[in-house]
Amino acid sequence: xxxxxxxxxxxxxxxxxxxxxxxxxxxxxxxxxxxxxxxxxxxxxxxxxxxxxxxxxxxxxxxxxxxxxxxxxxxxxxxxxxxxxxxxxxxxxxxxxxxxxxxxxxxxxxxxxxxxxxxxxxxxxxxxxxxxxxxxxxxxxxxxxxxxxxxxxxxxxxxxxxxxxxxxxxxxxxxxxxxxxxxxxxxxxxxxxxxxxxxxxxxxxxxxxxxxxxxxxxxxxxxxxxxxxxxxxxxxxxxxxxxxxxxxxxxxxxxxxxxxxxxxxxxxxxxxxxxxxxxxxxxxxxxxxxxxxxxxxxxxxxxxxxxxxxxxxxxxxxxxxxxxxxxxxxxxxxxxxxxxxxxxxxxxxxxxxxxxxxxxxxxxxxxxxxxxxxxxxxxxxxxxxxxxxxxxxxxxxxxxxxxxxxxxxxxxxxxxxxxxxxxxxxxxxxxxxxxxxxxxxxxxxxxxxxxxxxxxxxxxxxx
Amino acid sequence: xxxxxxxxxxxxxxxxxxxxxxxxxxxxxxxxxxxxxxxxxxxxxxxxxxxxxxxxxxxxxxxxxxxxxxxxxxxxxxxxxxxxxxxxxxxxxxxxxxxxxxxxxxxxxxxxxxxxxxxxxxxxxxxxxxxxxxxxxxxxxxxxxxxxxxxxxxxxxxxxxxxxxxxxxxxxxxxxxxxxxxxxxxxxxxxxxxxxxxxxxxxxxxxxxxxxxxxxxxxxxxxxxxxxxxxxxxxxxxxxxxxxxxxxxxxxxxxxxxxxxxxxxxxxxxxxxxxxxxxxxxxxxxxxxxxxxxxxxxxxxxxxxxxxxxxxxxxxxxxxxxxxxxxxxxxxxxxxxxxxxxxxxxxxxxxxxxxxxxxxxxxxxxxxxxxxxxxxxxxxxxxxxxxxxxxxxxxxxxxxxxxxxxxxxxxxxxxxxxxxxxxxxxxxxxxxxxxxxxxxxxxxxxxxxxxxxxxxxxxxxxx
Numbered sequence: 001x002x003x004x005x006x007x008x009x010x011x012x013x014x015x016x017x018x019x020x021x022x023x024x025x026x027x028x029x030x031x032x033x034x035x036x037x038x039x040x041x042x043x044x045x046x047x048x049x050x051x052x053x054x055x056x057x058x059x060x061x062x063x064x065x066x067x068x069x070x071x072x073x074x075x076x077x078x079x080x081x082x083x084x085x086x087x088x089x090x091x092x093x094x095x096x097x098x099x100x101x102x103x104x105x106x107x108x109x110x111x112x113x114x115x116x117x118x119x120x121x122x123x124x125x126x127x128x129x130x131x132x133x134x135x136x137x138x139x140x141x142x143x144x145x146x147x148x149x150x151x152x153x154x155x156x157x158x159x160x161x162x163x164x165x166x167x168x169x170x171x172x173x174x175x176x177x178x179x180x181x182x183x184x185x186x187x188x189x190x191x192x193x194x195x196x197x198x199x200x201x202x203x204x205x206x207x208x209x210x211x212x213x214x215x216x217x218x219x220x221x222x223x224x225x226x227x228x229x230x231x232x233x234x235x236x237x238x239x240x241x242x243x244x245x246x247x248x249x250x251x252x253x254x255x256x257x258x259x260x261x262x263x264x265x266x267x268x269x270x271x272x273x274x275x276x277x278x279x280x281x282x283x284x285x286x287x288x289x290x291x292x293x294x295x296x297x298x299x300x301x302x303x304x305x306x307x308x309x310x311x312x313x314x315x316x317x318x319x320x321x322x323x324x325x326x327x328x329x330x331x332x333x334x335x336x337x338x339x340x341x342x343x344x345x346x347x348x349x350x351x352x353x354x355x356x357x358x359x360x361x362x363x364x365x366x367x368x369x370x371x372x373x374x375x376x377x378x379x380x381x382x383x384x385x386x387x388x389x390x391x392x393x394x395x396x397x398x399x400x401x402x403x404x405x406x407x408x409x410x411x412x413x414x415x416x417x418x419x420x421x422x423x424x425x426x427x428x429x430x431x432x433x434x435x436x437x438x439x440x441x442x443x444x445x446x447x448x449x450x451x452x453x454x455x456x457x458x459x460x461x462x463x
Numbered sequence: 464x465x466x467x468x469x470x471x472x473x474x475x476x477x478x479x480x481x482x483x484x485x486x487x488x489x490x491x492x493x494x495x496x497x498x499x500x501x502x503x504x505x506x507x508x509x510x511x512x513x514x515x516x517x518x519x520x521x522x523x524x525x526x527x528x529x530x531x532x533x534x535x536x537x538x539x540x541x542x543x544x545x546x547x548x549x550x551x552x553x554x555x556x557x558x559x560x561x562x563x564x565x566x567x568x569x570x571x572x573x574x575x576x577x578x579x580x581x582x583x584x585x586x587x588x589x590x591x592x593x594x595x596x597x598x599x600x601x602x603x604x605x606x607x608x609x610x611x612x613x614x615x616x617x618x619x620x621x622x623x624x625x626x627x628x629x630x631x632x633x634x635x636x637x638x639x640x641x642x643x644x645x646x647x648x649x650x651x652x653x654x655x656x657x658x659x660x661x662x663x664x665x666x667x668x669x670x671x672x673x674x675x676x677x678x679x680x681x682x683x684x685x686x687x688x689x690x691x692x693x694x695x696x697x698x699x700x701x702x703x704x705x706x707x708x709x710x711x712x713x714x715x716x717x718x719x720x721x722x723x724x725x726x727x728x729x730x731x732x733x734x735x736x737x738x739x740x741x742x743x744x745x746x747x748x749x750x751x752x753x754x755x756x757x758x759x760x761x762x763x764x765x766x767x768x769x770x771x772x773x774x775x776x777x778x779x780x781x782x783x784x785x786x787x788x789x790x791x792x793x794x795x796x797x798x799x800x801x802x803x804x805x806x807x808x809x810x811x812x813x814x815x816x817x818x819x820x821x822x823x824x825x826x827x828x829x830x831x832x833x834x835x836x837x838x839x840x841x842x843x844x845x846x847x848x849x850x851x852x853x854x855x856x857x858x859x860x861x862x863x864x865x866x867x868x869x870x871x872x873x874x875x876x877x878x879x880x881x882x883x884x885x886x887x888x889x890x891x892x893x894x895x896x897x898x899x900x901x902x903x904x905x906x907x908x909x910x911x912x913x914x915x916x917x918x919x920x921x922x923x924x925x926x
Contacts, residue, residue, distance in 0.1 A: 030669050034688050159654055168650055169632055186649055187631055191622055206493050224717065225497050227710035229692070246709050247690035250716065254687065257720035258804055264724075265800035265902065266793050274805035275818065279825035286797050287830050290876075291837060293793055297786035298845055304782040305849070312778045319767040321781075322788060322910050323760035329792070330729050330756055330903050334749050337728035341721055342737035355738065362742035367750050374754055382761055386768070413753075439728065439902050440793050447785050 009039055016047065025054040033059060037066035049078040061090030068276065069102040076107050085114045092166050093119065094139035094248070097126040125241075134219045135212035137252065138233045138242030143171040147181055147200040151192045154184070154199055167245050170230045173203050178239040180207050180232055209234045212241060217256045220249040221346055260344055264337060264438035266293065293440055299448045307455040310463060317458055319383070320405045324454055328412040328446040331367060333439035335360050335420030340434045343424060350429045356421050364417035372410035376402050404458050412450040419445055472502055479510065488517040496522060500529035512541045524553030531739065532565040539570050548577045555629050556582065557602035557711070560589040588704075597682045598675035600715065601696045601705030606634040610644055610663040614655045617647070617662055630708050633693045636666050641702040643670050643695055672697045675704060680719045683712040684809055723807055727800060727901035729756065756903055762911045770918040773926060780921055782846070783868045786838075787917055791875040791909040794830060796902035798823050798883030803897045806887060813892045819884050827880035835873035839865050867921050875913040882908055 008027065015024045028036055028051075036055070040048060040063065052075055055063060064072060064087055076084060088096060088111065096115070100108050100123055112120050122140045129135030143165050145154050154171065162168040169186045182203030192202060209232050210219050223231050223246060231249075233242045259269040266289035270277055304311065311318055339356060342348040348356065379402035420442050424434035471490065478487045491499055491514075499518070503511060503526065515538055518526060527535060527550055539547060551559060551574065559578070563571050563586055575583050585603045592598030606628050608617050617634065625631040632649045645666030655665060672695050673682050686694050686709060693706045722732040729752035733740055767774065774781055802819060805811040811819065842865035883905050887897035 032669065032671065032689055034690075155653065159656075162650065162654055168653065186653065187625065190618065190631065190649065190653075191625055193622075206495065208495065224710070224713040226495055227497075227713075229709075246692075246713070247687070250687040250690075250709070250713060253713065253716055253720075254808065257716075257724075258808070261720075261724060261727075261800060261804050265796045267797050267801070273808075273810045274801060275810060275815065275822075277822075279822050279829065282801075282822070282826040283829040283833075286794075286826065287833050290790060290793055290797075290830060290834055294786060294790045294834060294838060294872075295841060295845075297789050298841070298849070300785035300789075301782040301846060302849055304785070305779065308778040311781055312775055315771040315775045316768065318774055318781050318784075319764040321784060322763035322767070322914070323757060325785060325788065326760050326763075326903075326906060326910065327753060327757045329906070330753055331749075333728045333902065334730050334753075337724060338730070338737060338745075341724050345717065345721070345736075347736045347738060352738065359738075359740075359742050359745070363745040363749065366742065366746040367753060370746075370750050371753055371757060375757060378758060378761070382758075383764060386761070386765055409757075439796065440789075443789060443792070447789065451785065 008035075009042075012039065016051070021050075021054060024051070028054060029056065029059060033062035034066050036063045041068050041071055045074055048074060053083075057086055058090055061087050065091065065095045065099075068273075069099075070276075072099060073103055073107060076103070076111070081114060084110070088115050088119075092139050093122045093141055094126065094137060094166070094242075097123050097136075100127065129212055132216045133212060134210045134214040134216060134233050134244060135241070137216050137219075137248050138212070138244050139166045140242045141165045142230070142232075142240075142243040143168050144174045144240070145171050145184065145199050147173050147175075147198065147203070149199045150196050151189055151199070151202070152195040154189055155195075158186075158189075166243065167230050170228070170243070172207075172232055172240060172243075173199055174240055178241075180209065180234065180238075180240050181205065183207050183232070185229075207232065209238075209240075210244070211236070216252045217344075219244055220252040220256070223249040224253065256344070260340070260435045263433060263435035264340065266290070266438075266440040289440065293444055296444045297447070300451055303448060303451045303455065307459065310455065310459050314401075314458075314462065316401060317455075320379075321451065321454070324405070324408055324412055324450050325443075325447045327371065327409060328416045328450040329439065329443035331364070331413045332416035332420035332442035332446045335364075335417040336424055336438055336442045339421045339424045340438060343428055343434045348425070350425050353422070353425050356425065357418065360417045360421040361414070364414040367417070368410035368413040371413055372406045375409040376406035379405050400462060404454070404461050408450065408454040408457055411453050412446065415449055415453070416442070416446045419449075471498075472505075475502065479514070484513075484517060487514070491517060492519065492522060496525035497529050499526045504531050504534055508537055511537055516546075520549055521553055524550050528554065528558045528562075531736075532562075533739075535562060536566055536570060539566070539574070544577060547573070551578050551582075555602050556585045556604055557589060557600060557629070557705075560586050560599075563590065592675055595679045596675060597673045597677040597679060597696050597707060598704070600679050600682075600711050601675070601707050602629045603705045604628045605693070605695075605706040606631050607637045607703070608634050608647065608662050610636050610638075610661065610666070612662045613659050614652055614662070614665070615658040617652055618658075621649075621652075629706065630693050633691070633706070635670075635695055635703060635706075636662055637703055641704075643672065643697065643701075643703050644668065646670050646695075648692075670695065672701075672703075673707070674699070679715045680807075682707055683715040683719070686712040687716065719807070723803070723898045726896060726898035727803065729753070729901075729903040752903065756907055759907045760910070763914055766911060766914045766918065770922065773918065773922050777864075777921075777925065779864060780918075783842070784914065784917070787868070787871055787875055787913050788906075788910045790834065790872060791879045791913040792902065792906035794827070794876045795879035795883035795905035795909045798827075798880040799887055799901050799905045802884045802887045803901060806891055806897045811888070813888050816885070816888050819888065820881065823880045823884040824877070827877040830880070831873035831876040834876055835869045838872040839869035842868050863925060867917070867924050871913065871917040871920055874916050875909070878912055878916070879905070879909045882912075 012024060012027060040051060043051060048071060100111055126136060141164055143158055143162060145157060158168050171184050172180055173182045175181055182205040184199055184203045188202045208226060210222060212233055212235050219231060230243045230245045232240050233244060235241050262269040268285045270281060270285050339348060384398055423437035423442060427437045428434045475487060475490060503514060506514060511534060563574055589599060604627055606621055606625060608620060621631050634647050635643055636645045638644055645668040647662055647666045651665045671689060673685060675696055675698050682694060693708045695703050696705045696707060698704050725732040731748045733744060733748050802811060847861055886900035886905060890900045891897045
């Protein structure tokens, strides 16, 4: 695929340089909107409108939707009123609403001036819902049927109205008051042996709906759980207002996983792709967390200074601080990240804390014992050899140091795993995003605790 | 939704206790297979077969597919030959292959004995493909048409064969040698004004295909990029062998994101859900990485011991080690995790390394300067106050210590971000999974480097 695209791009480049626009057009119309959009997104600003105008109306609109917002803006600013109207008329309402959301105010007012009053109302309806809610990503274009229609009536209605609908494969049977009575799939209609039976006899009445205010992540989860092509969205009064289709759910799933991963690495999430995010924007998303975590490290500093005498007498103790801190951090993040992901996937609830603690405690015991044992061996053999002269220079027995280090290792792992698995569930309980409780925060907490344990044990055993 | 499920579960529990099985059945048949499966997965082993037998044939098969493998095994072992055959006949081929893959050998041979020779051949065909390849997740049940069929012929064929197909919404037009000539959607067929035109005149000839050996992650990415309901899979000779549908792609996307997140937190990925993974399994997936990273920390120990004299003279230097190490780790993981995700989403290629380095270097400079400045202030004000007596006890000037610490802070951040953004791309280039180069590994590398820089600067400036 990738190789294939590259060669088309190169061909197009040569054709454009030679101004063979009619050939360019012939090539473009064989292509898929997403692929055309990727090529257009790489074009210099002055070539973009020329190339875009080569596309036939419907393909132009489909390509437009797939392009990056900054390029959409360039195009809209260059469009004549007629061109703008043509593109807007071809868009699905949810895509039009997305575009309106991304554009600056003057572009938005120009867009809203050039759509029909009906579409303007529908766009505004979608825009009124909170960001990331089902209402904000739904489309109001779906096929509705009434219960007393026959299969052939239904086909006729689909034929008359279907061309503008985002999907015709799930049709909703509505009451006079727009309440959902049931659904029929196009498959049910097509496989019906008798064209004169009513929709009512074919429809499924067990319809899963989502509310306009449901979080988009939850909607995507429902859609993926039931393998549905689309989910109907209902308002507070249980009236159908729109649908969310599988392709929107896929985008949401990808977006939400990216958001989780971004938060887990101590950054506030941003919407643009990496290559389109400027260093200044990256800086703004990263620096607050780095500051916060840096300042939290004051505690570890305090702990170390309060043991200054012991550390000055036995510098070899300092040599093991990074290993203990890192292993603690890694153990904690294994547990926290696993729990965060399980919460995101809907596998874990706050009420499962007991089960989680038990599982993590058992795992931590095994990890703690294994690492403690290996750590003792490693300190005695590798570090004993490497730091040999240092050990000799002190009056303390090296095996005793190894014992202190490996004992701290085991305890740190157990603490780290228990804290790591608890914090995300606590965050969830308190209404925060569990993803915040990933490696960076857990590490900061575990660092302080492991240092405290280490230096307490060391001073107790060695001095 | 969740609340709704809970109450149904409770109702069912009471009904089962009172042996009101016919009511249980009436309740179950109003429900969705996924929801029934979640309830069945929580049943005690002895109740499961009783409840399962209440379901009508088609619903039973759909529910079976959604259940956990260990419960599927319990059911299969309890099935009579007739029951087994009934369930197997209702399954789609890709689901049957998935189940065969999960079961122990004796169950597999029993399954294969009870399917028709045709289905056995198809299952074996899917099983021969490598794990996570397009071939291993495809289904061989799709609607194929020939180019000279009219729209009404096509409808007839769909009506005759469609009931067993995973989707009838995308139909593939094949040559006599099973090569893809084009595709028509059910929408095209339903909206066709004239039933006597041929499929050839309606079909799209620009068909995106994937090969049997393509990685499932890549397939899911293609499907999501083009918003397709299904993608056709072709073999080495370009003959169509199956399709992959959007619902499989959604599962793959979720699975792959989970896998990335698991690897990024230093664990080998596992397939079962968290609550179904035993502590012993968790231990096996976690301990090798903890060991490896613990042993790698030997380097940081070595660096510290080689500066033993300086550290013994000026213990306050030790107090800042955790803060420097943690900030380095956090900065590095911000960059590495962002790059890893962008690679996963297909936004970044190895060839973009230059762009990435430039962006991260600019961001790192800003972060480095900001944190360096704040760090100087924090050390002077907060730490100066907290560690005051320690500073006074030494002969070195406290502002000079603060300068050394904040200078190291700035340098560490720049190093960490450059290493963090480079390593995932290097891993990708070398054919490793970029996700390995997340926080844990980056932290280990950055720790050693930042310690080295810190102690070098400290000894140069302070002694």
